Amino acid sequence: MNNYDKYEAVIGLEVHIQLLTKSKMYSADSAEYGGLPNTHVSAISLGHPGTLPKVNKRAIEFAVKLGLAVNAAIREENQFARKNYFYADLPKGYQITQDKTPICNGGFIAIKNEDGSEKKINITRIHMEEDAGKSLHDQDPFDSLIDLNRAGVPLLEMVSEPEIKNANEAYAYLTEVRKLVRYLDICDGNMEEGSMRCDANISVMLKGSNTFGKKVEVKNMNSIRNVQRAIDFEIKRQIEAVEAGEEIPVETRSFDAVNGLTFSLRSKENANDYRYFPEPDLQPVIVSEAYIKTVKADLPALPHELYKHYTSTLGLSAYDAGNLTDLKGIALYFNELITHTTNHKAAANWVMGAVKSYLNENALSIEQFNLKPNRIAELIAIIDEGKISNTVASQKVFPAMLEQPGKSPLKIAEELNLIQESNSDALQDLVNQAIAKYPEKVSEYKNGKVNLVALFMGEVMKLSKGKADPKLASQLVKETLDKS
Amino acid sequence: MYSFRDINSLQTDLRSGSISCTQLVNELLAEIEKKKQLNIFLEVFQHSALSKAKEVDEKLKAGTAGKLAGLVIALKDNICYKDHKVSASSKILENFTSLYSSTVVERLLAQDAIIIGRCNCDEFAMGSSNENSAFGNVLNPLNEKTVTGGSSGGSAAAVAAGLCHAAFGSDTGGSIRQPASFCGVVGFKPTYGRVSRWGLIAYASSFDQIGPLTKSVDDAALLMEVIAGADEQDGTVSSKPVPSYSSEINKFSAKPRIAYLKDCIESEGLDPEIKANINTTIEKLRKSGYTVEAVDFPYLDFLVPTYYVLTTAEASSNLSRFDGVHYGYRSKNGTDLESTYKKSRSEGFGKEVKRRIMLGTFVLSAGYYDAYYSKAQKVRQLLRAKTLEILQNYDLVLTPSTPGTAFEFGKNSADPIKMYLEDIFTVQANIVGVPAISIPAGVHSNGLPYGLQLMARPFEEAYLLGFSKQLEKLIPC
Numbered sequence: 001m002n003n004y005d006k007y008e009a010v011i012g013l014e015v016h017i018q019l020l021t022k023s024k025m026y027s028a029d030s031a032e033y034g035g036l037p038n039t040h041v042s043a044i045s046l047g048h049p050g051t052l053p054k055v056n057k058r059a060i061e062f063a064v065k066l067g068l069a070v071n072a073a074i075r076e077e078n079q080f081a082r083k084n085y086f087y088a089d090l091p092k093g094y095q096i097t098q099d100k101t102p103i104c105n106g107g108f109i110a111i112k113n114e115d116g117s118e119k120k121i122n123i124t125r126i127h128m129e130e131d132a133g134k135s136l137h138d139q140d141p142f143d144s145l146i147d148l149n150r151a152g153v154p155l156l157e158m159v160s161e162p163e164i165k166n167a168n169e170a171y172a173y174l175t176e177v178r179k180l181v182r183y184l185d186i187c188d189g190n191m192e193e194g195s196m197r198c199d200a201n202i203s204v205m206l207k208g209s210n211t212f213g214k215k216v217e218v219k220n221m222n223s224i225r226n227v228q229r230a231i232d233f234e235i236k237r238q239i240e241a242v243e244a245g246e247e248i249p250v251e252t253r254s255f256d257a258v259n260g261l262t263f264s265l266r267s268k269e270n271a272n273d274y275r276y277f278p279e280p281d282l283q284p285v286i287v288s289e290a291y292i293k294t295v296k297a298d299l300p301a302l303p304h305e306l307y308k309h310y311t312s313t314l315g316l317s318a319y320d321a322g323n324l325t326d327l328k329g330i331a332l333y334f335n336e337l338i339t340h341t342t343n344h345k346a347a348a349n350w351v352m353g354a355v356k357s358y359l360n361e362n363a364l365s366i367e368q369f370n371l372k373p374n375r376i377a378e379l380i381a382i383i384d385e386g387k388i389s390n391t392v393a394s395q396k397v398f399p400a401m402l403e404q405p406g407k408s409p410l411k412i413a414e415e416l417n418l419i420q421e422s423n424s425d426a427l428q429d430l431v432n433q434a435i436a437k438y439p440e441k442v443s444e445y446k447n448g449k450v451n452l453v454a455l456f457m458g459e460v461m462k463l464s465k466g467k468a469d470p471k472l473a474s475q476l477v478k479e480t481l482d483k484s
Numbered sequence: 485m486y487s488f489r490d491i492n493s494l495q496t497d498l499r500s501g502s503i504s505c506t507q508l509v510n511e512l513l514a515e516i517e518k519k520k521q522l523n524i525f526l527e528v529f530q531h532s533a534l535s536k537a538k539e540v541d542e543k544l545k546a547g548t549a550g551k552l553a554g555l556v557i558a559l560k561d562n563i564c565y566k567d568h569k570v571s572a573s574s575k576i577l578e579n580f581t582s583l584y585s586s587t588v589v590e591r592l593l594a595q596d597a598i599i600i601g602r603c604n605c606d607e608f609a610m611g612s613s614n615e616n617s618a619f620g621n622v623l624n625p626l627n628e629k630t631v632t633g634g635s636s637g638g639s640a641a642a643v644a645a646g647l648c649h650a651a652f653g654s655d656t657g658g659s660i661r662q663p664a665s666f667c668g669v670v671g672f673k674p675t676y677g678r679v680s681r682w683g684l685i686a687y688a689s690s691f692d693q694i695g696p697l698t699k700s701v702d703d704a705a706l707l708m709e710v711i712a713g714a715d716e717q718d719g720t721v722s723s724k725p726v727p728s729y730s731s732e733i734n735k736f737s738a739k740p741r742i743a744y745l746k747d748c749i750e751s752e753g754l755d756p757e758i759k760a761n762i763n764t765t766i767e768k769l770r771k772s773g774y775t776v777e778a779v780d781f782p783y784l785d786f787l788v789p790t791y792y793v794l795t796t797a798e799a800s801s802n803l804s805r806f807d808g809v810h811y812g813y814r815s816k817n818g819t820d821l822e823s824t825y826k827k828s829r830s831e832g833f834g835k836e837v838k839r840r841i842m843l844g845t846f847v848l849s850a851g852y853y854d855a856y857y858s859k860a861q862k863v864r865q866l867l868r869a870k871t872l873e874i875l876q877n878y879d880l881v882l883t884p885s886t887p888g889t890a891f892e893f894g895k896n897s898a899d900p901i902k903m904y905l906e907d908i909f910t911v912q913a914n915i916v917g918v919p920a921i922s923i924p925a926g927v928h929s930n931g932l933p934y935g936l937q938l939m940a941r942p943f944e945e946a947y948l949l950g951f952s953k954q955l956e957k958l959i960p961c
Binding site for chain 1: 718
């Protein structure tokens with residue numbers, strides 16, 4: 001056993017989810033990303049004296065959605081609290097957040113381990129808060145500049161229990177969270193742009209120990225991959241420090257993506273005292289049982305539910321189900337498709353194959369795809385009816401459908417003269433012609449070279465201009481050869 | 485010069501054409517100039533007042549003027565008025581211009597009131613003598629050697645000196661009623677949540693209310709009717725409908741059961757003349773057929789400490805935004821962000837404000853939170869319950885407004901505790917959130933006025949104002 005294997009890591013993740021509301025958490029100012037600096041700011045975002053916050057109801061709805069999606073308990077009476085600290089991009093000198101009464105408690109995110117087994121990562125809490133503005137230090141040679149467009153944009157902070165054991169689990173957890181917020185349409189999940197942010201609390205301890213090591217918080221990881229890298233680095237660093245007999249300081253570290261390492265930002269020993277207290281400018285928000293019911297009724301199908309449906313009811317493989325549920329749009333497309341066909345496997349293959357490759361090649365999203373699911377179902381139907389082969393369908397008919405999305409695949413196949421020959425009399429003629437063409441090959445076949453069937457098949461296909469039903473043709477070729 | 489009696493007679497005079505708004509404003513501008521030494525106004529809004537006067541004169545001719553047509557109003561310097569300066573009498577906001585109007589100002593202007601200027605006050609409404617203004621003391625127009633009270637000292641003095649028809653102040657622990665008492669005017673503090681705080685520079689959010697200072701209870705009722713009620717901008721305002729106070733008070737015919745707090749009347753600090761006067765008033769009321777009974781309120785000593793723990797806690801957070809970074813005063817001596825904060829705030833805030841920010845920061849700090857902030861919250865609940873219990877058995881509670889009359893400058897400055905005790909009778913209404921009024925009750929042998937205070941159940945403004953009008957008649961002074 002090497003030194004690293006003696007230890008286990010304890011990881012908890014705090015995910016900040018920036019909500020896709022039109023307006024800010026406590027004001028009517030636009031919450032849209034981008035925009036020229038300081039254009040989405042009224043007296044409220046600027047923290048001017050005499051202004052008061054007003055809770056964005058849509059943000060409450062989004063919080064309830066996420067809570068329901070992770071099976072959390074939703075709190076009825078929601079108080080807000082002030083977190084007091086001075087920072088240049090925090091115009092009020094405090095952040096309005098939730099302290100003792102987060103809107104959601106409990107719940108879990110299920111992740112899949114590499115071996116396919118499922119693990120539940122429990123959620124401690126989800127609470128509502130507002131984002132800060134941005135300090136820009138590289139725009140002016142002398143001064144730092146402040147952009148308050150983001151100040152007040154609604155956030156949900158989701159805190160996991162420290163149940164994540166390694167970087168791969170963290171990766172899987174964040175992937176699930178991102179998938180979930182995108183399914184719920186509450187956040188675009190874009191870590192690169194910072195609309196989803198993650199802080200990791202990491203410590204190491206000897207395996208089997210029940211005393212946690214000193215906790216280090218790592219920030220500034222702008223992709224799920226970087227969270228994974230930062231955790232790997234941090235676990236190694238901490239184990240090496242412990243092994244070397246060093247004390248791990250409780251601190252906040254930042255991830256340097258270029259060099260793949262973390263470095264100390266500040267110590268937490270003399271951390272800010274945030275002096276939380278109930279926000280006196282806001283009445284508690286009451287989330288009633290009836291309201292929760294209406295939100296629940298509007299909840300879209302969630303990825304894990306679809307996954308379960310695809311694997312157990314539709315009999316798809318775990319791989320297919322995972323692939324189809326990765327993106328909400330694809331899953332929705334597939335869902336509609338299977339209302340038009342019962343050949344679920346073919347439906348899955350078409351979506352994962354031809355449809356996805358077309359989208360990838362043309363850098364399109366499924367929402368931009370002009371072919372309606374019922375057309376794909378029609379295509380599957382004529383294949384299943386033996387009117388065209390799979391090969392013809394994907395190489396000829398599907399591309400033509402993309403050109404003429406309004407036309408049925410049957411019509412397209414007819415127009416292109418692709419309906420395959422499944423009339424056995426007509427086909428028999430072609431088979432006879434093919435066999436007559438190569439008499440010496442017939443004797444070779446008779447002498448045991450059975451794979452020469454392929455040669456005759458090729459000839460039949462050529463003669464039929466590709467329209468011969470291959471199954472029937474191959475059957476006829478064999479029968480005819482055996483008889484001759 | 486036009487002699488203002490009340491809003492109703494002003495309306496009659498304006499509509500009969502015996503005076504115009506422009507004349508009124510010009511006369512008052514001259515009067516303000518004449519009494520400049522009182523240091524009541526920090527700024528006179530000459531231009532916008534005159535242009536509003538002209539507009540209202542035209543509306544009067546056209547018969548479209550609102551119910552406050554031509555009423556000339558002064559604002560405490562912590563109430564925002566779009567495109568006008570507002571400084572909370574603090575150096576840290578000197579020359580700050582508001583981007584928007586408070587709800588109260590919008591509603592006043594919508595009824596064609598004319599806003600003539602902003603009045604001096606204690607810095608960030610923290611004080612009981614107006615001696616904490618960064619822009620100098622306000623002299624009491626009734627005796628220039630004495631204070632006006634505070635924190636809405638300028639507003640009370642402006643009404644008393646006849647420099648406007650009515651004024652608005654804010655009341656966090658007595659800041660309307662105490663100066664009203666010292667200046668011999670009516671001061672009204674609404675129920676918490678009756679009037680929008682949108683555009684009021686916050687001192688302590690769960691205590692602050694804007695209210696009128698007027699010559700009469702009638703005027704207070706009409707102004708309350710205009711400013712009260714639900715507001716999209718302030719979630720702490722009640723959506724309860726607003727009665728027509730001005731007509732309600734004329735219909736008042738109830739015989740309220742009145743409680744007076746024995747502990748207040750017997751408190752050591754109470755001036756003997758004021759005590760005698762209140763006893764006389766009680767007798768008069770009884771003779772007029774009212775039930776007036778003494779009740780115990782053994783929590784008097786808890787009021788001021790509870791008030792100071794909670795208000796300073798909220799203030800320490802509310803005043804964080806004045807940091808020298810975004811607007812307002814910025815020290816030129818800062819070398820980095822941290823020192824800019826420290827120097828801007830040290831140089832920009834006055835002594836009392838700093839004292840309260842430090843006290844509030846302390847009571848919210850880890851390790852002290854439970855002993856101070858949490859405990860004070862619990863005491864607040866207790867005080868609320870006990871006061872409302874009295875108000876279940878009685879319709880009104882009667883107390884003196886202040887322990888004494890206006891005092892001389894500097895008399896209480898050395899001892900903040902003594903100054904804080906000025907609020908002993910008034911803080912209760914803010915802690916509990918009930919409406920309260922101070923009406924002139926008499927004139928002391930030292931020549932200075934003093935008031936008496938009435939408190940009522942939450943949202944019973946109509947009742948409180950209605951009875952106050954009766955009392956006004958009963959104790960002419």
